[in-house]
Amino acid sequence: MEYQILILALAAFAIGQTNAACGCKPKSSTTAAVAADATAATSDTPATSSNSDSDNGNVSPNGLCGPDQDRARTGYTCLGSQFGDCCSQYGFCGSTDAYCGSGCLGGYGRCS
Secondary structure, rough: OOOHHHHHHHHHHHHHHHHHHHEEEEEHHHHHHHHHHHHHHHOOOOOOOOOOOOHHOOOOOOOOOOEEEEEEOOOOOOOOOOOOOEEOOOOOOEHHHHHHOOOOOOOOOOOO
């Protein structure tokens, strides 16, 4: 989870730097645009009515997992994903104890 937060922070910083260099909209507009893009990307995800999509083959294409919620969890399972087979309590796929241990969402991946 710490690595994903760091990556997101670096990406947000890079977007702000890129926009400043190209003369695009200010950072506050960029933040809103990024949030709108993230919302649009998650709204394309099919809604599910079951507790788990692991039986349906709904493998996470983006590292997000867990029950369908407004927080960008998508109903995806981590089993067979390139990000790892475990779904953390925070809704991210991975393969370390932070993902597979305490709080792991067993319906959306493997837990230890």
